[in-house]
Amino acid sequence: MSVLKNDLLLRTLRGEKTERTPVWMMRQAGRYLPEYRVLREKYGFFERCQTPELACEITIQPVDIVGVDAAILFSDILVVPQAMGLEVQLIESKGPVLPDPIKTSNDLTRVRVPDVQETLGYVFDAIKLIKQELNDRVPLIGFAGAPWTLLCYMVQGKGSKTFDEAKAFCYTQPELAHQLLQMITDTTIAYLKAQVAAGADTVQIFDSWGGLLSKDDFENISLKYIRQIVAALKDEVPVIIFAKGAWYALEEMAATGAAGLGIDWCITPQMARQFAGTNVTLQGNFDPAKLLSPIPVIEREVKQMLKAFGPSHHVANLGHGILPNIPVDHAKAFVNTVKEYSHQ
Amino acid sequence: MSVLKNDLLLRTLRGEKTERTPVWMMRQAGRYLPEYRVLREKYGFFERCQTPELACEITIQPVDIVGVDAAILFSDILVVPQAMGLEVQLIESKGPVLPDPIKTSNDLTRVRVPDVQETLGYVFDAIKLIKQELNDRVPLIGFAGAPWTLLCYMVQGKGSKTFDEAKAFCYTQPELAHQLLQMITDTTIAYLKAQVAAGADTVQIFDSWGGLLSKDDFENISLKYIRQIVAALKDEVPVIIFAKGAWYALEEMAATGAAGLGIDWCITPQMARQFAGTNVTLQGNFDPAKLLSPIPVIEREVKQMLKAFGPSHHVANLGHGILPNIPVDHAKAFVNTVKEYSHQ
Numbered sequence: 154m155s156v157l158k159n160d161l162l163l164r165t166l167r168g169e170k171t172e173r174t175p176v177w178m179m180r181q182a183g184r185y186l187p188e189y190r191v192l193r194e195k196y197g198f199f200e201r202c203q204t205p206e207l208a209c210e211i212t213i214q215p216v217d218i219v220g221v222d223a224a225i226l227f228s229d230i231l232v233v234p235q236a237m238g239l240e241v242q243l244i245e246s247k248g249p250v251l252p253d254p255i256k257t258s259n260d261l262t263r264v265r266v267p268d269v270q271e272t273l274g275y276v277f278d279a280i281k282l283i284k285q286e287l288n289d290r291v292p293l294i295g296f297a298g299a300p301w302t303l304l305c306y307m308v309q310g311k312g313s314k315t316f317d318e319a320k321a322f323c324y325t326q327p328e329l330a331h332q333l334l335q336m337i338t339d340t341t342i343a344y345l346k347a348q349v350a351a352g353a354d355t356v357q358i359f360d361s362w363g364g365l366l367s368k369d370d371f372e373n374i375s376l377k378y379i380r381q382i383v384a385a386l387k388d389e390v391p392v393i394i395f396a397k398g399a400w401y402a403l404e405e406m407a408a409t410g411a412a413g414l415g416i417d418w419c420i421t422p423q424m425a426r427q428f429a430g431t432n433v434t435l436q437g438n439f440d441p442a443k444l445l446s447p448i449p450v451i452e453r454e455v456k457q458m459l460k461a462f463g464p465s466h467h468v469a470n471l472g473h474g475i476l477p478n479i480p481v482d483h484a485k486a487f488v489n490t491v492k493e494y495s496h497q
Numbered sequence: 498m499s500v501l502k503n504d505l506l507l508r509t510l511r512g513e514k515t516e517r518t519p520v521w522m523m524r525q526a527g528r529y530l531p532e533y534r535v536l537r538e539k540y541g542f543f544e545r546c547q548t549p550e551l552a553c554e555i556t557i558q559p560v561d562i563v564g565v566d567a568a569i570l571f572s573d574i575l576v577v578p579q580a581m582g583l584e585v586q587l588i589e590s591k592g593p594v595l596p597d598p599i600k601t602s603n604d605l606t607r608v609r610v611p612d613v614q615e616t617l618g619y620v621f622d623a624i625k626l627i628k629q630e631l632n633d634r635v636p637l638i639g640f641a642g643a644p645w646t647l648l649c650y651m652v653q654g655k656g657s658k659t660f661d662e663a664k665a666f667c668y669t670q671p672e673l674a675h676q677l678l679q680m681i682t683d684t685t686i687a688y689l690k691a692q693v694a695a696g697a698d699t700v701q702i703f704d705s706w707g708g709l710l711s712k713d714d715f716e717n718i719s720l721k722y723i724r725q726i727v728a729a730l731k732d733e734v735p736v737i738i739f740a741k742g743a744w745y746a747l748e749e750m751a752a753t754g755a756a757g758l759g760i761d762w763c764i765t766p767q768m769a770r771q772f773a774g775t776n777v778t779l780q781g782n783f784d785p786a787k788l789l790s791p792i793p794v795i796e797r798e799v800k801q802m803l804k805a806f807g808p809s810h811h812v813a814n815l816g817h818g819i820l821p822n823i824p825v826d827h828a829k830a831f832v833n834t835v836k837e838y839s840h841q
Contacts, residue, residue, distance in 0.1 A: 314658070317820055321789035367762045367784055400744075401764060418711045420745060440711055445665035476661055 159291045162223045162468060163354060166391035166412040166434050170465045174495035175222040176488050177294070179395075179415075180474030181215040182227045185484060188214050198243040202228050208279035209286055216291055219484050220492075223292050223355075224283065226348070228276060230298030230359055233340055234307050236272035237264050241306075254310030256322070258329055264307075266336050269343045276344075277351035284352035295353030297345050297382075299360030299396065300337040301375035304330065307337075316362055323374050330374070338378040342385045349389050357393040357415070358382060364398015371402050376409075383409040393436060397473060403428035417472035418443075422461040436468040439487065444471075444479045448486045455490040464495065503635045506567045506812060507698060510735035510756040510778050514809045518839035519566040520832050521638070523739075523759075524818030525559040526571045529828060532558050542587040546572050552623035553630055560635055563828050564836075567636050567699075568627065570692070572620060574642030574703055577684055578651050580616035581608050585650075598654030600666070602673055608651075610680050613687045620688075621695035628696035639697030641689050641726075643704030643740065644681040645719035648674065651681075660706055667718050674718070682722040686729045693733050701737040701759070702726060708742015715746050720753075727753040737780060741817060747772035761816035762787075766805040780812040783831065788815075788823045792830045799834040808839065 157163070161175035183189055189211055192201060201207045211227040231249055235241045242250040255261060270277070283293055306312075308319040323330040345356050363375050375396070383392045387410045394406050395415030406414050407429045414433050416425045418440040425435055439458055444451060459469065469491040475484060501507070505519035527533055533555055536545060545551045555571040575593055579585045586594040599605060614621070627637055650656075652663040667674040689700050707719050719740070727736045731754045738750050739759030750758050751773045758777050760769045762784040769779055783802055788795060803813065813835040819828060 315786055317786040317789060320786040324787060324790035324794060364763060368765050419708060421712050424745065442659055442661040442664040443668060445661060446668035450668060
């Protein structure tokens, strides 16, 4: 087995003290990069996901261009509903559309727990190629959506501010909802295990819509299933949970055995540490919109963030995905400030 | 001066113990009511706001139909930017559009602190008519948007998930931003004072986008101005602040002297009480999407909410506006459960 030249992220996730804070950015392989936009012009979204050479090139772009300490697989959380049998359309300017969403028990017969090698083999091929091309420069992060967030799209059929139809599905047909959540969970465990087998060094679970739920609902509809996923993976690789907005469950999320917890900018590092306890690594939490500030403001605010988190148990990141209109120089200023300032 | 027959809301906001918990719902005068939809078919949005007879009829509908303990003026927070000189289009299926938003110091010359009697007189006329028609059955709540939330629309020009352009405006042109925020604040103070003079018994400040800010930014960009508004109004009427998602500033909001603080369903009543302290009245926090549940589930969950808040210092409400697709019977179940259960 080969040895990573830069394993800052993995050591930080294991709770070790490191010479500086590792840094990466959610959606770092994305539209703010001109090099990505060139490929986006030429190939459709799923073509980019399903062609290992393209996924590999896109995944590695921010490592080369911005100098982040980890690569994250270029893919989308909705490849899982797709593998489970639902049609998913991804028109990037419009957001995702699932033309035949799940509304009834009859709809559920269209969904299956698939053989992930058969349906998602292209992801594992991409991971193998990325690992080869990365050549041990930095670790590779695999990922999947949390079952609740995937249910949101599978039931609502499209993006939403409130996902009220997805919630109503859970409130009015709880047995059906739990059956679907368990199917997503089983698929996700197999999917993430195969990502690890293919070479992913760590995995992140994205619960983008966790923060729409009350604390009780989050436990019942979301965390119950995330817990199963963490339990199945954590002895193989460090697992990061990012449940955006679900600050109220940091304590419970830390208790799952996750190595890292992502937080957004609406909670202070001090509060997050208080809720999450001392053992878990926190990841975040720069406001992505703040990368539109002048570079000196970015530098000042990044330093403040690093000071607030302290020198260990912290992975520097944004509190959500980088926005498409961020100048590349501003992204570099974010990354470089973390590298330089946390080293001191 | 006449005496209200039902002053539960006002007494609860003053911190008095009452025979039961008062209840109203944000956006209670709205699209879930068939009687509202009839008027919506016939008249444009601003026609409904600007015609005192229509605003009065819409305001009183939920008092008659659903039996809430307070009426809230039918209007929109964007009448203030409009009075300040910006064009505002409100197409209800699309959300608001401000075709000429503020981007530069030159744009700011188009904005003024207006004479509110001249520009918003129709609101005060509506309030006088509503008070007459309510005939002291329940109190009338006046309202305005918080300066930060109004800036969001005035700069971004339309709704947004992130309001990144509004944030960028504040981060890159802070002097300009504070100048605009102060102008909005001055207008809002005059506007709310005139609402009170016309008969509003209490006022609520809606900071719908407060929760998009970090704690430091919330203090600097939002709370600083809300504080001025509360200070100017609180000796005349009880003031309620509803800064959706800004749970991290409950302590600071309580310290403004506001009588009530609105909270959403993502924070438990226990936590909110812990952060806000014992003196302030809390308002909320039922998940609006949960009103899509079967009525027995609504009843069970409302009882749980009431138990968690306890019998005093609580105004029962939703954690955000009622959704247009809520059956009227479900809204009634919410209101009736509060009335019956909290009385016991």
